[in-house]
Amino acid sequence: MKVFGYTVLVLFLVPLQVVFVDRISLFGIRPDLGLVAVCLIGLYTGELDALSAGFVIGFVQDLFSGGVLWGNLFLKPILGLIAGLASRNLVNLTWVFAFSLIFSLSILSGTVMYVLKAFTGTGASLFLAARDIILPQACYDALLGLALLKLLQRWRAFRTPETELSYE
Amino acid sequence: MISLQTIAGGKRAVLLLLVFLAVALLLLPESRQESLQVIGRPMAAVIAVPLRAMESANQTIDAFVNRYLALQHVREENRALRQHIARLQEENASLRETAVAATRLLDLLELQDQLPYPTVAAQVIGRDPTNWYRSLVINKGRKDGLSADLGVVTPAGAVGRIVKAYDRFSIVLLLNDLNNAITGLVQRTRDEGIVEGTEKGLARIKYLPLLSTVKVGDQVVTSGLAGGFPRGLPIGTITKIERREAELFLSAEIALDADFTKIEEVMVITAPRENAQISANPFARQPAVPVKPAGEAP
Numbered sequence: 248m249k250v251f252g253y254t255v256l257v258l259f260l261v262p263l264q265v266v267f268v269d270r271i272s273l274f275g276i277r278p279d280l281g282l283v284a285v286c287l288i289g290l291y292t293g294e295l296d297a298l299s300a301g302f303v304i305g306f307v308q309d310l311f312s313g314g315v316l317w318g319n320l321f322l323k324p325i326l327g328l329i330a331g332l333a334s335r336n337l338v339n340l341t342w343v344f345a346f347s348l349i350f351s352l353s354i355l356s357g358t359v360m361y362v363l364k365a366f367t368g369t370g371a372s373l374f375l376a377a378r379d380i381i382l383p384q385a386c387y388d389a390l391l392g393l394a395l396l397k398l399l400q401r402w403r404a405f406r407t408p409e410t411e412l413s414y415e
Numbered sequence: 416m417i418s419l420q421t422i423a424g425g426k427r428a429v430l431l432l433l434v435f436l437a438v439a440l441l442l443l444p445e446s447r448q449e450s451l452q453v454i455g456r457p458m459a460a461v462i463a464v465p466l467r468a469m470e471s472a473n474q475t476i477d478a479f480v481n482r483y484l485a486l487q488h489v490r491e492e493n494r495a496l497r498q499h500i501a502r503l504q505e506e507n508a509s510l511r512e513t514a515v516a517a518t519r520l521l522d523l524l525e526l527q528d529q530l531p532y533p534t535v536a537a538q539v540i541g542r543d544p545t546n547w548y549r550s551l552v553i554n555k556g557r558k559d560g561l562s563a564d565l566g567v568v569t570p571a572g573a574v575g576r577i578v579k580a581y582d583r584f585s586i587v588l589l590l591n592d593l594n595n596a597i598t599g600l601v602q603r604t605r606d607e608g609i610v611e612g613t614e615k616g617l618a619r620i621k622y623l624p625l626l627s628t629v630k631v632g633d634q635v636v637t638s639g640l641a642g643g644f645p646r647g648l649p650i651g652t653i654t655k656i657e658r659r660e661a662e663l664f665l666s667a668e669i670a671l672d673a674d675f676t677k678i679e680e681v682m683v684i685t686a687p688r689e690n691a692q693i694s695a696n697p698f699a700r701q702p703a704v705p706v707k708p709a710g711e712a713p
Contacts, residue, residue, distance in 0.1 A: 262466040265541035265552055266473050298433050310455045313543050313550025313578055313588040321441040360547050375614050380546045
C-alpha cells in the first residue's frame, strides 16, 4: 500500500509541477513540490522512506529540468534524511517547527542549487539569487508545506479514533 | 540528541549506502552522466502518460477559465439579454481563441515551408519544475527524430536548444538561461560572439572585438558555426553596449525577438547543416521588448 502510494505520488507530482507550474506561481516564483513532499514524508514516516522517496522524486525532477547536473537527485534524498532525523525525537509536531524546518531545508536546497548552477554556468550573483529565488521560494515552500501538513493532520485525525492518536 | 547512532544497524547501513550513492552520482563525470538519462528513459516513458493527461486537464481548465472570464462583464447587462449575450460572448471567445491559434499555426506552417531544412513542429506542454533553469517541455522526442543539441525556433526567431530528449518529449533550454550559450553574429558588422542568458532573463553577446562598430539597434543572428542552428536565424536586437576599461572584448545586451513567456508552439530544426544559408528571411521581425532607436555606441 505504501509503495503504491509513493508510486502514485511520483507519477503525478512532477508532471503536476511541470504542466501546472504557471498556475501555482506567485510573482514568478514556483514552489518546489518535490521538496515539500520529501519533507512531509520525513516528518511523518521517517528518514528511510524520505530518503528513498527523495531519490525517486529528485531523479524524476531532473529528468524534466533543463539543468545538466543531477542536483535534485543528490539533494532531495539528503533533505528527506534531514527531515526524517529531525522528527525522530519529536513529541509534538508544531506548525512553528514544521515551518522552520521546511524553510531551512528550502534555503539549504536553494543555496546548493545556486552553487551547482554557478559551477556549470557563468557565475550569477548570490545576492540576486537569494533575493529573487532562494528566499521567496523558501517562504512559499514553507507556507505550502504548512498548509499540506494541516490537511494531513486533519485527514489523519478524521481516519484515526481519538484514543489511537499518538503523534499529533 | 539526533544522530545516526540511534538508528538500528541494518537500517544505518542502508542509509549510509544511499547517501554515499547520492554523493557519488553528483560527482559522476559529465561524460558518464548520459547513462543516467538512459536509465531514466523507461521512467520518462511511464511519466509521459500522466503528463499528457495533465496537459489535457490543463487545457480543459484553460477553456473553463477563459469562458468564465468572458462571462464576467456580462453580469452587469440587462437580465433579459443575459443568456443571449452569454451565448454570443462564449461563441466570440471561442472563435477568437480559434482565430489566434489559427494565426499562430499558420505562421508556424509558413515558417516550416520557407525554412530550407527539415523541421519538426512541437507543442509546449510544460515548463521547468524548478526556479533555477529557464526551460520548456515539448511534446516531441526521440521517436520524432529529435535529439540533444538541436536548435528550436518560433516565427520570431531562435528560442533555445534541446538539452534532453526522451522518447515522447524533450527539454528545451531557452536562450535567456545563464547556462545556455550559442554562437551569434552581429548582422551589420559581421562580428561574431557568444550569446548567453543573463540573470534578468535577457541575453548578452560576449567576446565582440574591441574595435567593433556595433551600435544599439543592430540585429544579432545565429552564426551557424556550432550547435543546432544554421546561419542567419534572428536572435534579438542590441539594446546596450558594455565597454569596460582593461577588457579585451566588448559585450552587448540583447532584447530577444521571441517572447519566452508566451511560447506555445515551436519548430525544431532536425538537420541544420543541410542548407546552411537562408535564402529569404522568413522570420517576423517584431521584438518582444521594444527597442530604442539606433544610436551611436556609448
